[in-house]
Amino acid sequence: MALNSNSKPFLLFNMILQLGYLASAAVFTIQNQCSYTIWPGTLSGNGAAVLGKGGFSLAPGAIVNLTAPSGWSGRFWARTGCKFDGAGNGRCITGNCLGGLNCIGGGTPPVTLAEFTIGSAGNGGKDFYDVSLVDGYNVGMGIWANGGTGDCQYAGCVADLNGNCPTELRVSGGGGSGSVVACKSACLAFNTEEFCCTGEHSTPETCSPTRYSEIFKKACPTAYSYAYDDASSTCTCSGSRYLITFCPRGSS
Ligand SMILES: *[C@@H]1O[C@H](CO)[C@@H](O)[C@H](O)[C@H]1NC(C)=O
Numbered sequence: 683m684a685l686n687s688n689s690k691p692f693l694l695f696n697m698i699l700q701l702g703y704l705a706s707a708a709v710f711t712i713q714n715q716c717s718y719t720i721w722p723g724t725l726s727g728n729g730a731a732v733l734g735k736g737g738f739s740l741a742p743g744a745i746v747n748l749t750a751p752s753g754w755s756g757r758f759w760a761r762t763g764c765k766f767d768g769a770g771n772g773r774c775i776t777g778n779c780l781g782g783l784n785c786i787g788g789g790t791p792p793v794t795l796a797e798f799t800i801g802s803a804g805n806g807g808k809d810f811y812d813v814s815l816v817d818g819y820n821v822g823m824g825i826w827a828n829g830g831t832g833d834c835q836y837a838g839c840v841a842d843l844n845g846n847c848p849t850e851l852r853v854s855g856g857g858g859s860g861s862v863v864a865c866k867s868a869c870l871a872f873n874t875e876e877f878c879c880t881g882e883h884s885t886p887e888t889c890s891p892t893r894y895s896e897i898f899k900k901a902c903p904t905a906y907s908y909a910y911d912d913a914s915s916t917c918t919c920s921g922s923r924y925l926i927t928f929c930p931r932g933s934s
Pocket of ligand 1: 745
C-alpha cells in the first residue's frame with residue numbers, strides 16, 4: 683500500500699527538496715531574554731547580505747527572525763545602554779558601532795560574539811558556528827541548532843562574566859554607577875603578543891591559554907576563550923535553524 687504509484691514522483695520531489703535544502707538559506711531566531719532592552723548588531727563578511735538592517739532594538743521577551751542566504755557569513759552581538767534619536771543616530775554604552783541604530787561595522791569590544799558561516803552547495807551545506815569571547819564579554823548568549831544534522835551542539839556563555847570579571851579587565855558603566863557592563867579580553871586590556879596571539883605567539887603552538895583566558899573558559903566551556911582555543915568550540919551542522927538567545931535563562 684505504501685509503495686503506490688505516487689512513490690516515484692514523491693522520491694524525486696524529496697531529492698529536489700534536499701538538494702535545495704543543502705544550498706539553502708538559514709533562519710536565525712534572535713530572542714531577548716534579558717530583563718532590559720538590547721540592540722542586536724549584525725555584521726556580514728565578504729559583502730554578504732546585511733541582516734536586520736545591521737541592527738535593531740529588541741525589547742525584553744521579543745523575538746525576531748532573520749533569513750541568511752546560502753554561503754552567508756557574519757556575526758551577531760548585543761548592544762546595551764543605547765540612546766538613539768528618531769533618525770537612528772546615537773550611541774551605546776557597550777557594543778557601539780559606526781552607523782547608529784543600523785551598524786555599518788562591527789561592535790566596539792568587549793562584546794560577546796555569535797559567529798556563523800552558513801553552508802553553500804560548494805561545501806556540502808555545512809554551517810559553522812561558535813560563540814566567541816576573544817573580543818571579551820558583555821551579555822550572556824546561547825546558540826541552539828534546531829532540526830539539523832551533524833555536530834549541532836549548543837554553544838554559548840550563560841555565566842555572568844561581568845560579575846566575575848577580574849578587576850583589571852572590568853569596564854564600568856557610564857553615569858558614575860560603577861556597575862560592570864562588560865569584561866575585556868586580556869588582549870584588549872594589555873595588548874601584548876602573549877595575550878593577542880601575535881608576533882612570537884602567532885601560532886597555535888606558541889599561543890597558550892593564559893590565566894585570564896582560563897577564567898573565561900571555566901565560566902563558559904563551550905565558547906572560544908582565546909584566538910587558538912581548541913577546535914571543539916566550533917560546531918558544524920547542516921540544514922538547521924538557529925536560535926540565538928541573549929541572557930539565556932539562568933544568566934543575568
Ligand atoms: C520565528 O520563527 C519561528 C519558527 O518557525 C516561529 O515559531 C515564530 O513564530 C517566528 N517568530 C516571528 C516573530 O516571526
